[in-house]
Amino acid sequence: MSSNSIQSVELLDLKAQYDSIRDEIKAAVDRVLESQYFIMGPEVKTLENELARYIRARHALGCASGSDALLLALMAIDIKPSDLVITSPYTFFATGGAIARLGAEPVFIDINPVDYNLRPSLVRSFLEGEHPLCERFENYADRVKAIIPVHLYGQCADMDPLLELAEQYGLAVIEDAAQAIGASYKHEQAGTFGDFGCFSFFPSKNLGAYGDGGLITVKDDAMAEKTGIIRLHGGKPKYYHKMVGINSRLDAIQAAIVRVKLKYLDDWSAARRDKAMKYNRLFTEEGIGITHDMLGCDTRCSAMAGEACGFSDKSDKIVLPAETTGNPDDGGRHIYHQYVIRTARRDHLMAALDKADIGYAIYYPVPLHEQECFAYLGYKPGDCPASHCAAQQTLALPIYPELSTAKQEYVVKTVVEALKT
Numbered sequence: 001m002s003s004n005s006i007q008s009v010e011l012l013d014l015k016a017q018y019d020s021i022r023d024e025i026k027a028a029v030d031r032v033l034e035s036q037y038f039i040m041g042p043e044v045k046t047l048e049n050e051l052a053r054y055i056r057a058r059h060a061l062g063c064a065s066g067s068d069a070l071l072l073a074l075m076a077i078d079i080k081p082s083d084l085v086i087t088s089p090y091t092f093f094a095t096g097g098a099i100a101r102l103g104a105e106p107v108f109i110d111i112n113p114v115d116y117n118l119r120p121s122l123v124r125s126f127l128e129g130e131h132p133l134c135e136r137f138e139n140y141a142d143r144v145k146a147i148i149p150v151h152l153y154g155q156c157a158d159m160d161p162l163l164e165l166a167e168q169y170g171l172a173v174i175e176d177a178a179q180a181i182g183a184s185y186k187h188e189q190a191g192t193f194g195d196f197g198c199f200s201f202f203p204s205k206n207l208g209a210y211g212d213g214g215l216i217t218v219k220d221d222a223m224a225e226k227t228g229i230i231r232l233h234g235g236k237p238k239y240y241h242k243m244v245g246i247n248s249r250l251d252a253i254q255a256a257i258v259r260v261k262l263k264y265l266d267d268w269s270a271a272r273r274d275k276a277m278k279y280n281r282l283f284t285e286e287g288i289g290i291t292h293d294m295l296g297c298d299t300r301c302s303a304m305a306g307e308a309c310g311f312s313d314k315s316d317k318i319v320l321p322a323e324t325t326g327n328p329d330d331g332g333r334h335i336y337h338q339y340v341i342r343t344a345r346r347d348h349l350m351a352a353l354d355k356a357d358i359g360y361a362i363y364y365p366v367p368l369h370e371q372e373c374f375a376y377l378g379y380k381p382g383d384c385p386a387s388h389c390a391a392q393q394t395l396a397l398p399i400y401p402e403l404s405t406a407k408q409e410y411v412v413k414t415v416v417e418a419l420k421t
């Protein structure tokens, strides 16, 4: 089919995936219905074992969502009011929300604008007392307890320097791997670097359930035991509570569905990578794809410094996603949960995509340090300039394993045409 016959492209087409596995899904759901075992039980246990093997994690525990996985990890290390937890402001709300829900304070440290992940050199400068934000947090050195790196869009954060800092300063590491199941860094899988790895089975994720669901990987045996108890209201044996936990269990029906999908995950990730490479090739051939370093604003934002931005509002260029830690030559794997470009003319481009009936999304329009609910923390947009700028310029284009070449060409043609005007 040629791109001339295409009239619309969905941002994500879950129906196409369902069509390819319908019979297996129905059989799996039926198996649970016949068993009448709906909460936890053998289906959840088997999935936990399968995922522990897939991720190569020592322990894997199902829970109710990726958000709960983060909360459980923070509860397991006894995060309490007055504690500080370092994380990225350029992420889904749950990352910061989990910290704040326990009364602790998130410390938002800026991202690397090339891959949108937490920037280790800035974390270092905070821990060494050289970051301007240190003044904001009284007695910060004694209060920092953990770091939550986020593997955004399916590419791992630069873990080695973060793990080194965590060791040096005695901090727990909780990976927010909600978008990164199957991603790797230096031959190791997301969710195995830190003390905990938090995954989401939200339906649109690369390994999505048909409702909410999540998973937490845990390195230490005693911590895994404690996390497992916290997810069951803190009771062990049942009805005997040494601590206050939450109800965060994975439904057996969701576990059965995820088990079916897990068999295909590597093929789907490979297909997503192929689509991403194809977009990169097409945009480059069209002469509009550039790399972030061509903008010349790596560690600062020229616009925020009151200078002309290298990315003018007339630019016909887009910055293509970069493989930093996800480069296969270095043992990495970016699993392209999202294919995200940068444009200085986002509104203009979105109008053209609307007109061509092409789906898109902004992940995320407001970084966490600028969210109203975190105003009490006293951040200014310029405290995290790379995150602020990314929130103005990033745009996610359609990507999913079944995306056809004709549809990709239609997306590329629309973007190229739009940027000419």
Ligand SMILES: Cc1ncc(COP(=O)(O)O)c(C=O)c1O
Pocket (backbone or CB within 6 Å): 065, 066, 067, 068, 091, 092, 094, 095, 150, 176, 178, 179, 199, 200, 201, 202, 212, 213, 214
């Ligand atoms: C980076 C990130 N963290 C956490 C979550 C929370 O996962 P869930 O929606 O399963 O609660 C998500 C999912 O949307 C996410 O993308």
